[in-house]
Amino acid sequence: MITLAVDCMGGDHGPQVTLAACRRFLEAHEDAQLLLVGQLPQVQALSHARAHAVAASEVVAMDDSVEVALRRKKDSSMRVAIEQVKHGAAHAAVSAGNTGALMATARYVLKTLEGIDRPAIATQIPNARGGATTVLDLGANVDCSAENLLQFAIMGSALVAVLKGEPRPSVGLLNVGEEAIKGSELIKQAAELLRAAGARGDLNFIGNVEGNDIFRGAADIVVCDGFVGNVALKTIEGLASMIGGFMKEEFSRNIFTKFAAIVAYPVLSALKKRMDHRRYNGAALLGLRGLVFKSHGSADALAFEQALVRAYDAARNDLLAQVRAQVARAAPLLAAAETALETTASPGL
Amino acid sequence: MITLAVDCMGGDHGPQVTLAACRRFLEAHEDAQLLLVGQLPQVQALSHARAHAVAASEVVAMDDSVEVALRRKKDSSMRVAIEQVKHGAAHAAVSAGNTGALMATARYVLKTLEGIDRPAIATQIPNARGGATTVLDLGANVDCSAENLLQFAIMGSALVAVLKGEPRPSVGLLNVGEEAIKGSELIKQAAELLRAAGARGDLNFIGNVEGNDIFRGAADIVVCDGFVGNVALKTIEGLASMIGGFMKEEFSRNIFTKFAAIVAYPVLSALKKRMDHRRYNGAALLGLRGLVFKSHGSADALAFEQALVRAYDAARNDLLAQVRAQVARAAPLLAAAETALETTASPGL
Structure with missing residues (x-):
């Protein structure tokens, strides 16, 4: 079973797009489960036997600086998703959040190889x-x-x-x-x-x-x-x-x-x-002690699903x-x- | 009267394209004359009251190195065209020849401002x-x-x-x-x-x-x-x-x-x-003590004519x-x- 931690709040559209993508992904991948990271009850809107909500109280905005993301939003959905990878609860994390914040957070949490x-x-x-x-x-x-x-x-x-x-x-x-x-x-x-x-x-x-x-x-x-x-x-x-x-x-x-x-x-x-x-x-995101994939911020459900598939493939083939x-x-x-x-x-x- | 020195041999197609462009340009610009620089009798194929052939025995090939262009082809059409500008016989030079050779030659002949x-x-x-x-x-x-x-x-x-x-x-x-x-x-x-x-x-x-x-x-x-x-x-x-x-x-x-x-x-x-x-x-080509314009090597007659027009506009408005x-x-x-x-x-x- 492959587990992905999904930052459901990131990107231009948030849960509306990410949860739709997660549902499609789960239907197509029977050996995968998802940790839906984000604010409750929003991420609980997707109910599926292989989807589990993980609470994160904050959201990194698309224009938040690296400093804000790292120092002031320690309970962001982006960071909590990456922490699932660090603690071994997920094989890979996926986020459509802002690139600078995602890279800095991933680097801070996971460290480089x-x-x-x-x-x-x-x-x-x-x-x-x-x-x-x-x-x-x-x-x-x-x-x-x-x-x-x-x-x-x-x-x-x-x-x-x-x-x-x-x-x-x-x-x-x-x-x-x-x-x-x-x-x-x-x-x-x-x-x-x-x-x-x-x-x-x-x-x-x-x-x-x-x-x-x-x-x-x-x-x-x-x-x-x-x-x-x-x-x-x-x-x-x-x-x-x-x-x-x-x-x-x-x-x-x-x-x-x-x-x-x-x-x-x-x-x-x-x-x-x-x-x-x-x-x-x-x-x-390569060179970290854990797998992180970045979706385009403006991704729709089809595009975000592709990012999930890539993370899944990477995890299944042990890219790390x-x-x-x-x-x-x-x-x-x-x-x-x-x-x-x-x-x-x-x-x- | 604006005078342009045209390297008629340069580019992927040579005189076939450059001379056709020169004719169209002359028809549209009554206060312009052209020095058609290149091998005789090829450049003499265009006969026009305001076009004058200038002999140059060599041609810089599209894949010639800067060294070959500068040291071994001192009588190239590219170089002779630029020399017309240096000596005040033309207001600007135009070539579809290779970029590296053109810039090096222009810099060597004209010097920087x-x-x-x-x-x-x-x-x-x-x-x-x-x-x-x-x-x-x-x-x-x-x-x-x-x-x-x-x-x-x-x-x-x-x-x-x-x-x-x-x-x-x-x-x-x-x-x-x-x-x-x-x-x-x-x-x-x-x-x-x-x-x-x-x-x-x-x-x-x-x-x-x-x-x-x-x-x-x-x-x-x-x-x-x-x-x-x-x-x-x-x-x-x-x-x-x-x-x-x-x-x-x-x-x-x-x-x-x-x-x-x-x-x-x-x-x-x-x-x-x-x-x-x-x-x-x-x-x-900016920053030289003379005006030089570079046409795309694959230019057809319409495109090469545009390069002539730009050189003409630059000369008329004293870009230098x-x-x-x-x-x-x-x-x-x-x-x-x-x-x-x-x-x-x-x-x-």
Whole structure:
């Protein structure tokens, strides 16, 4: 039996969406049970033999700062859900709450894995091959070192291996060109580390990739620092939303275009389904001593259910043990990198 | 009379496209003349009273390295076009050649303006408001300082002021959140400089913007380092091309979807026109002692003509003098920033 702790209060819509998703999830997964964390009696609205309400008196708002979430809302549904994982009452926690607060709380409550300096956020972006490219980091770390990028690559590989059953997923380093001489100093250092890890067999590193390669599906995993990843993700969201808006406007311009929309409806809905980011909802917080998944704040029931499914799959396939094992396997390389970089940074000491 | 020097050999298609664009441009601009730079007799194929062939024996290939372009192809069409600007024979140069070679050659031949450490590449990205957002830097500088970002903001403001007749265009700093406390150390430093420039009246700085704000049109100008800008631009191109590919596939799936495509044709072509990046072709190389515009390598005649129009507009409105004046006006601030940063970097000296 897999147990997930669900922050039912988080996200733009709260229990209305999360409880509907929980019901659908339970119906489809007979070996799963859910801890519905949140304010009573709200979370008790879902009555199911495999759903159990867990009381949490506070709610982290979507615009609460990390400080407010950590210091002033110690009994928040987000935190109580994560604590279920820490205490072994749940295999994974899922929340649609605000990203900064979720990462900070998860890190505070669960701590990072040995050998990992910074946890990262990994999400899936649909690609032209009909699958999805896993991209990390998506905003948890704005000032990264080359070693951090290597750690992200290792954790991302474990994630994709577990969730897609791909034993040696390919890793690309996001850069401004494919040639090894391109990029910032940081990226060049990271590329060297990744090549070394590839040579040792710790990673399937395929080299530099560019922004458009995310959509070409050139690599299973694309590694970047959190600043670049966040900008890329928000740029993608912005463009997709602009195109969607333009399509709506053009098809509703007059009686003729509305007729065209009716005729084209099956095509447009196939297109919409194909581009549907809800199918890929559920970002993994990697590098912690426990599994936490983050749903998009604006998720509807279908999207939130996907995040639950991803957490369930990760728990069933013991993602945590996989990440731990891969990090341990790469530990000598990470230690060597650290020493090398320290030597470079302070040549006189 | 405005004179443009055109690298007719550059780009994926060479003279076939560039000469067609030159003819259309000349027909629409009676006070312009063109220097058609390239191999003879190819560039002589266009015969027009206001077009003059200028011989250049070599061509920089799209995959030539900067070294090859600079050292081994000293008589390239790209270089000769830029030299026309240096020697005062042309007001601006336009090339669809490879970006790295073009920037390096332009920098070598023309040198940077006083007070500018690094030239930048500024392009326009269509936004939901029906206009375009100017984004810089797009890849010329992968390791930037906070001062570089301030210089980009100043040069971008001059560009938009001149090309759009907007006297105080708004400037946003690309970041991972709107709050001032967000971002990498570099971005926080840059934000401080930009705020100081805003307070002095040198800039209309509106604060941090996020990736999706490029498409919302939240700021006239979005400033970022070249690494982030390049990733964002290529990500945009990748997503747009994937969506375009999906649409083609879905509409050509079977006889019914093909019928739908015919009915929806006017809507789809309106949509295509609206999203048409060709209308925004022509990136400015800013910070040099001369005007150089870069066309997309894959530009067709319509797109290349747009790049010519942008160079023409820039020359007619004396963009160079505007950039020079704005940089001079902000010189005290730049000098102060340099001193402040040097002091921070070496506290003991």
